[in-house]
Amino acid sequence: MWNQAKKLPYLLIAPSAAFLMIFFLYPFASVITQAFEHSSTDGYSLTNFQEVFSHWKFSISLENTLLLTAAVVPIQLALALLMATMVNSMRKGRDLILYIWTIPLGISDLAAGIIWLVIFEQTGFLNSLMLNLGLIERPVALLTYQNPMMIFVAIALAEIWRATAIMLVILVAGIGLIPREYYEAASVFRASKWQQFIRITLPLLKPSLQTALILRVILAFEVFAVVAALGGTLFPVLMGETYIYQFDLLNSGAAAAIALVILGLSIAFTLIVLRILKVPKGVTM
Amino acid sequence: MAIIEIKNIAKTFGTYEALKDINLTVEDQEFMVLLGASGCGKTTLLRIIAGLESPTQGEVWIGDRRIDHLPARERGISMVFQNYAIFPHMTVAENIGFGLKMSKIPADELKRRVEKNAELMHIEHLLKRYSGELSGGQRQRVAVARALAMEPDVILMDEPLSNLDALLRLEMRAELKGVLQQSNTTAIYVTHDQVEAMSLADRVSVMNAGEIVQADKPMELYRNPATQFVASFIGSPPMNFLIASNTSNGFWVIENETLSGPSIAEQSILLAIRPEDVRLSDSGLPAVVRLVEPLGPHLLVTTDVGSNQFRAILDSDSQIQEGQKIFLKPNVERIRWFHPETYRAVF
Ligand SMILES: Nc1ncnc2c1ncn2[C@@H]1O[C@H](COP(=O)(O)OP(=O)(O)O)[C@@H](O)[C@H]1O
Ligand SMILES: [Mg+2]
Numbered sequence: 226m227w228n229q230a231k232k233l234p235y236l237l238i239a240p241s242a243a244f245l246m247i248f249f250l251y252p253f254a255s256v257i258t259q260a261f262e263h264s265s266t267d268g269y270s271l272t273n274f275q276e277v278f279s280h281w282k283f284s285i286s287l288e289n290t291l292l293l294t295a296a297v298v299p300i301q302l303a304l305a306l307l308m309a310t311m312v313n314s315m316r317k318g319r320d321l322i323l324y325i326w327t328i329p330l331g332i333s334d335l336a337a338g339i340i341w342l343v344i345f346e347q348t349g350f351l352n353s354l355m356l357n358l359g360l361i362e363r364p365v366a367l368l369t370y371q372n373p374m375m376i377f378v379a380i381a382l383a384e385i386w387r388a389t390a391i392m393l394v395i396l397v398a399g400i401g402l403i404p405r406e407y408y409e410a411a412s413v414f415r416a417s418k419w420q421q422f423i424r425i426t427l428p429l430l431k432p433s434l435q436t437a438l439i440l441r442v443i444l445a446f447e448v449f450a451v452v453a454a455l456g457g458t459l460f461p462v463l464m465g466e467t468y469i470y471q472f473d474l475l476n477s478g479a480a481a482a483i484a485l486v487i488l489g490l491s492i493a494f495t496l497i498v499l500r501i502l503k504v505p506k507g508v509t510m
Numbered sequence: 511m512a513i514i515e516i517k518n519i520a521k522t523f524g525t526y527e528a529l530k531d532i533n534l535t536v537e538d539q540e541f542m543v544l545l546g547a548s549g550c551g552k553t554t555l556l557r558i559i560a561g562l563e564s565p566t567q568g569e570v571w572i573g574d575r576r577i578d579h580l581p582a583r584e585r586g587i588s589m590v591f592q593n594y595a596i597f598p599h600m601t602v603a604e605n606i607g608f609g610l611k612m613s614k615i616p617a618d619e620l621k622r623r624v625e626k627n628a629e630l631m632h633i634e635h636l637l638k639r640y641s642g643e644l645s646g647g648q649r650q651r652v653a654v655a656r657a658l659a660m661e662p663d664v665i666l667m668d669e670p671l672s673n674l675d676a677l678l679r680l681e682m683r684a685e686l687k688g689v690l691q692q693s694n695t696t697a698i699y700v701t702h703d704q705v706e707a708m709s710l711a712d713r714v715s716v717m718n719a720g721e722i723v724q725a726d727k728p729m730e731l732y733r734n735p736a737t738q739f740v741a742s743f744i745g746s747p748p749m750n751f752l753i754a755s756n757t758s759n760g761f762w763v764i765e766n767e768t769l770s771g772p773s774i775a776e777q778s779i780l781l782a783i784r785p786e787d788v789r790l791s792d793s794g795l796p797a798v799v800r801l802v803e804p805l806g807p808h809l810l811v812t813t814d815v816g817s818n819q820f821r822a823i824l825d826s827d828s829q830i831q832e833g834q835k836i837f838l839k840p841n842v843e844r845i846r847w848f849h850p851e852t853y854r855a856v857f
Binding site: 404406407409410411412413414415416417420424425428429504505507508509510 | 560561562581582583587588589591593595597598599608609612613639640641642643656660
């Protein structure tokens, strides 16, 4: 009996573990080998990485990816915190607002990109609005190579619109876990609403902030469809380059190398976030 | 000067009346205990004073300041919460200094007050710890130190000892009383424990179903309960209640025993006798012994007088067996009389 009871958890875990082995670990291992293998050399080498790094588009895509992340994630964090605080102090209609705010989550990233393209393209809503207001005399092409800033703004807006809710739901759940007692104690002990937010909410939200930030930053490094829809080839990003290497240039070694670069970035930022939002030893929340 | 005046405070949750027209004055530096069974509205009243709940009606004054419309932080009140509410992400020192920091007290003064109050509560060796590394009793001390560090005019405490084990509770009770006596604060202390209430309070307000039934000095409450509820609530074992019938002006008879009492024109009267206010005798109330419990210094004897249960505390030398018929002579001075319909004391 005892033996069986001890085996049961492993038996139950086995199918999912096997599934992950076959469909995740195996491809993952094969991507790693691909990245270090090159037809011009025997055995393992860094040739793929050299090829990728020396291409002129690499540094631009890396820069674009990092810039986009740096612009989008802090805004989303601030917005998500603000929205989560608002939702949590609502008495009625809390769930309704939450559902409405999370609608963009249900839309694929490509669709989200296309929605914003419809707004920004030459025959789009923004142009007709400006025409009707008399701000412009005829429709202008907004998303062109002469206008890189506009492309960046459009992509950033689409990303903010699309993915803020991911952080929002995590933070709403996290704020909901903070006992009301702490706020009551803080208010009795002279803390204003703002001080309560800074001194109680933020520190007690650290675990949720970690999760939200890590998830969001990793997704930002993988940004692809929104950029493809709005920027096309005018705004190269790392994930887009991976796609081009793999499917247009049929160079899976180089594609694998960029994929590993993205992985490296993700791991590095995860460690940084964990470090910054570390919960001091001895604190039990 | 921190006189707390509670005027006509009422609170309804939906249709439920948690507090009904509460009036109470707590004198400057007085230790007032709110005593009542769970659910009678003690916490609600305390939260209204603290500003954590808004009253449906009524006013709260501290000195000459009306405070019921002010946010909690502007009321000049400190509070010890039932579950302490020690901030888990701050050290003990940061917790004690929290209110001072929020009030922008200069750093050196803050440090001085944190240390002083930590010493007062004997937790100076714990200042660097987090709340997760403290025992229940230590957390309780932090909560008190945090409240005292504000040097408030008014301190509110909601069952601060109820989460401690019995021995610790006794120890903290004595300590709390000493500390508060020295601090010049007006205190309101909530508890459902009558022993705690009696031992701590300058005055006790007994609450029942959202009302204050009696506010008096502990001994006064014990000797002269204003209603039958207070009489039954205060004292352990509780008072005995018997119904007597009117014979002539001021004389009441019960089981052939005639007692002199108040002259009211009622057929019957409710009388209450504390178990320690009877003695074994040759005549008096006839009682059949049901249970004898030796308590060391005395015997607790549970009997039937007529069809009523009646408890007596007798000398431990008394030779009493279960089933025995005895006579109990009440100390007439100590009998309390209650009107049979209003249940209010009559004299
Ligand atoms: N926020 C609330 N909503 C609804 N009912 C409440 C609320 N707070 C307290 N009550 C009710 O009011 C009554 C008094 O509660 P409380 O003041 O906590 O009692 P006590 O502290 O004396 O045990 C209880 O019946 C309780 O259920
Ligand atoms: Mg309570």
